[in-house]
Amino acid sequence: MSLAPAVPTSTTSAATDCICELQGLGVRRGEGRWLVRGLNVRLARGRMVAVVGPSGAGKSSLLSVMTGALQPAEGRVLYCHGHEGASGSGCAGPSIPPGDFHQRMGIVFQNFLLSENLPVLTNVMCGRLGRHTWWRTFFGFPRADMNDAMRFLCEMELGRHAWSRVRDVSGGEQQRVAIARALCREPDIYLADEPVAHLDWPLARRVMARLRREATEHGRTVVAVMHDPALVEEFADDVLEMNRDDAAGWTWRPVKGARP
Amino acid sequence: MQPAQRPPWLQRLANPLNLVALAFVLMVLASLPVLEGSGRQLDHWGNLTRFLGRFFPPDFSDWRHILVALGETVQIATMATLFAFVLSVPLAVAASQNMAPRPVVLCMRFILNCIRTVPSLVWALIAVSAVGSNALAGVIGLTFYGMGYLGKFFSDAFESVNADNVRALRAMGAGRWQAFQYGLWPHARPLIWSHTLWMLEYNVRAASIIGYVGAGGLGLLLHAYQEYGQWDRVCALLIFVLAVVIVLDAVGEWLRARVTS
Numbered sequence: 001m002s003l004a005p006a007v008p009t010s011t012t013s014a015a016t017d018c019i020c021e022l023q024g025l026g027v028r029r030g031e032g033r034w035l036v037r038g039l040n041v042r043l044a045r046g047r048m049v050a051v052v053g054p055s056g057a058g059k060s061s062l063l064s065v066m067t068g069a070l071q072p073a074e075g076r077v078l079y080c081h082g083h084e085g086a087s088g089s090g091c092a093g094p095s096i097p098p099g100d101f102h103q104r105m106g107i108v109f110q111n112f113l114l115s116e117n118l119p120v121l122t123n124v125m126c127g128r129l130g131r132h133t134w135w136r137t138f139f140g141f142p143r144a145d146m147n148d149a150m151r152f153l154c155e156m157e158l159g160r161h162a163w164s165r166v167r168d169v170s171g172g173e174q175q176r177v178a179i180a181r182a183l184c185r186e187p188d189i190y191l192a193d194e195p196v197a198h199l200d201w202p203l204a205r206r207v208m209a210r211l212r213r214e215a216t217e218h219g220r221t222v223v224a225v226m227h228d229p230a231l232v233e234e235f236a237d238d239v240l241e242m243n244r245d246d247a248a249g250w251t252w253r254p255v256k257g258a259r260p
Numbered sequence: 261m262q263p264a265q266r267p268p269w270l271q272r273l274a275n276p277l278n279l280v281a282l283a284f285v286l287m288v289l290a291s292l293p294v295l296e297g298s299g300r301q302l303d304h305w306g307n308l309t310r311f312l313g314r315f316f317p318p319d320f321s322d323w324r325h326i327l328v329a330l331g332e333t334v335q336i337a338t339m340a341t342l343f344a345f346v347l348s349v350p351l352a353v354a355a356s357q358n359m360a361p362r363p364v365v366l367c368m369r370f371i372l373n374c375i376r377t378v379p380s381l382v383w384a385l386i387a388v389s390a391v392g393s394n395a396l397a398g399v400i401g402l403t404f405y406g407m408g409y410l411g412k413f414f415s416d417a418f419e420s421v422n423a424d425n426v427r428a429l430r431a432m433g434a435g436r437w438q439a440f441q442y443g444l445w446p447h448a449r450p451l452i453w454s455h456t457l458w459m460l461e462y463n464v465r466a467a468s469i470i471g472y473v474g475a476g477g478l479g480l481l482l483h484a485y486q487e488y489g490q491w492d493r494v495c496a497l498l499i500f501v502l503a504v505v506i507v508l509d510a511v512g513e514w515l516r517a518r519v520t521s
Contacts, residue, residue, distance in 0.1 A: 067431055103433045107428070127432060129429060129442065130433020181432070
């Protein structure tokens with residue numbers, strides 16, 4: 001049994017600034033064992049949520065369900081456009097399935113999924129494809145996108161690799177290219193699968209601090225699968241801990257020293 | 261009850277690769293009769309040397325005509341390769357399992373198979389019947405023929421790319437064409453160039469023949485030389501074609517080394 005309340009939420013405020021709700025979510029590995037069951041969580045804007053748990057607990061599968069790549073066995077994931085409608089801040093409640101929310105998602109895939117034959121900078125700009133029609137991007141991206149992409153690359157300390165092909169840079173650098181691509185989308189929610197797994201500790205801290213800024217300064221939600229407890233304690237607001245042996249044994253807790 | 265244990269040789273046979281190999285061996289045995297020829301006692305070697313002897317020495321006296329026809333042949337090959345390339349990209353997308361729905365893929369593959377079944381000479385004949393006996397017929401004929409091959413090659417190239425890249429871009433908000441252009445095309449590009457260059461080289465060789473049925477280029481000359489038994493001139497003509505093929509091969513190798521590195 002879960003020790004968590006029926007609907008834990010990552011904030012104390014009302015449902016109006018909620019961005020994503022997992023309703024009675026159950027995920028199975030194929031037709032096999034349950035990875036998670038009865039997951040009820042409401043994610044608020046501007047919060048950083050760490051998904052933790054042992055290997056094989058289903059963290060990546062949960063993220064795949066949230067991106068819409070994987071269908072849940074039961075329950076559903078719903079998203080919510082925040083700053084729309086006449087009432088200013090509100091939606092009546094989350095109602096959008098993941099498949100219709102791709103324009104506002106920034107995804108960092110575990111295996112990056114970059115276009116390896118293209119330059120680093122082009123890969124980052126690919127985060128902006130959704131903003132343009134295909135004929136606008138047919139011969140390249142607008143100058144403004146290139147400037148922004150370059151800025152994000154420099155923040156990831158990759159400025160000097162901008163014109164290298166992705167296949168020619170190291171694994172840790174590719175990971176930061178993937179993060180820069182997600183940043184370039186300027187999305188409402190980040191879904192990052194182990195975004196700092198290939199980085200050394202000081203660099204991992206700097207990258208996490210950058211993602212933290214997305215939440216604190218821009219009110220964007222960051223959901224990240226993480227392994228390092230120290231990084232979780234330092235940067236996350238809330239922790240969703242998954243249990244490998246008991247699918248319904250997930251827990252949701254705020255980080256001890258959580259920021260106000 | 262347990263099924264009887266099959267002998268080891270039978271178990272080894274129950275593997276698709278070995279079955280295909282066995283089928284091929286049987287086909288070879290069944291095909292041996294074609295090596296028999298006419299069955300009459302002829303002086304094969306004598307015939308061959310007498311005929312090939314008429315090729316030498318090559319007679320380059322008609323070089324002006326040969327050069328003009330060679331130019332037309334290269335022109336035909338170039339245009340046909342361009343048109344085949346442009347037309348086969350959308351066909352290949354529709355024939356790729358990782359991009360198009362299954363029924364479309366099956367339908368497209370059937371069409372490509374049909375196009376490939378018809379030899380280039382027959383495509384040229386069809387084109388001559390439509391637009392008359394000129395170089396345009398050659399272009400049309402070779403375009404169709406090339407489409408069948410490039411469509412097949414390109415769809416294989418597209419299928420060899422991991423489609424997760426495309427799905428990733430789609431999940432990040434990119435449209436279908438954008439995901440294709442930025443997620444798939446860069447990976448398939450080296451193969452695409454390689455196949456297109458091969459097609460150009462093939463088209464130069466094919467364009468030297470299709471003149472036989474009136475579709476322009478060297479074939480017309482070749483036909484005339486054959487009619488008058490001027491085999492030394494045929495030899496000169498073949499040397500010209502060889503030169504072009506060698507040049508294309510060198511350019512292709514040079515370019516391949518740069519796009520695939």
